Amino acid sequence: MVRYAKEHKEVTRQRIIQKAGQRFKQDGIDGSGVSTLMSDAGLTNGAFYAHFASKDDLVANVVAAELRAQVEAYDTLRPGRQGLEDLIRQYLSPEHRDHPGAGCPSAALLDEIGRCGDATRQAYTDGAKAIVDEIAARLTPEDPRSARGKAVGLYTMMVGTLQLSRALSDRSFADEVLEQGIENGLAFLR
Amino acid sequence: MVRYAKEHKEVTRQRIIQKAGQRFKQDGIDGSGVSTLMSDAGLTNGAFYAHFASKDDLVANVVAAELRAQVEAYDTLRPGRQGLEDLIRQYLSPEHRDHPGAGCPSAALLDEIGRCGDATRQAYTDGAKAIVDEIAARLTPEDPRSARGKAVGLYTMMVGTLQLSRALSDRSFADEVLEQGIENGLAFLR
């Protein structure tokens, strides 16, 4: 009954989603065509609709997967507040700024996500809550709830700072913004 | 020699730029076609190239004009730190969140601007410097330079917070984010 290894199609689907994440973060959602996305995954455009109902459907799946990956990446950090310090320094690095395709989906796409349909915004909302909870838990392990306000502030500041640094054509001002961002981020830990 | 009132064409040009600013902030830059932009200004598509060399040229002019308008809006605030408190409350209001076309260009377009060409990013850079200087001057009138770090932090946090609130499909979480943003913003004034 099973013509191909049973996970084969699912593996392909995940490859499309993962490559599309990179492409979207690099060129924007509107800026990435279906043909390009499929050739990124080593396929031709026609196969797309065997995997997704529409481009919007792919976008919602990509956003969900990207935010899931962000939360998972927190596991590689040191525990507690020290991990947040790691996060701040990695997030606000020239390396991260200069490689949006491999970086944070919020920094690359947040305003575009705000203009997307319900499914995509719902996927983003679920992921954002998980990220805020993770940061809040590290700020005050004993009472994450009271730390949510600070967690939101730290996260939005980091996202805005990276976006700003990417938009500036003056390299030394862009670097200065990242450095100020690290100081401002560390202030949230005090 | 002068066939029309000499400011006529310039007035039309400014109308196109101003209406395009609203449209871009609402639908995104990639999401706004030249025909739509021109009909927003009460004209037809063909006249566009009598005013601008290309869509990119318009975008750069719109970004410059939008940021100039932002800086000018600071004049309507109370002087000094009190004005920053006004700014924080207005910026992080549901009213602002729900009307992107009339609001802050950074919140609506910052990640898209990061993917634009040099001319647009240069225009953005000039405007961003003016905004940061304005905030820094209000934070510490006697020594604006030392306050630039805080000014960058406050501005990026506000931009990120508004973007986040717009992207969330959960209304009560979106409202909570704005309220936390106000508290976090006021903390920058202390």
Added chain:
DNA sequence: TGTACATCAGTGAACGCGCGTTCACTGATGTAC
């Protein structure tokens, strides 16, 4: 004052192109016997 003219902001149809999407088809696979 009246008329012929030069100017030029704006019109609207058309260009080639890439978009998202559809579909008839291919060909490698595992199954049946």
Added chain:
DNA sequence: TGTACATCAGTGAACGCGCGTTCACTGATGTAC
């Protein structure tokens, strides 16, 4: 073991459409005399 068959992931050409851009033209304007 060998062959005919059913399955289905993927192919690639084509669809209508809106994109950014071009261009021959219009018609309201102020000028010249």
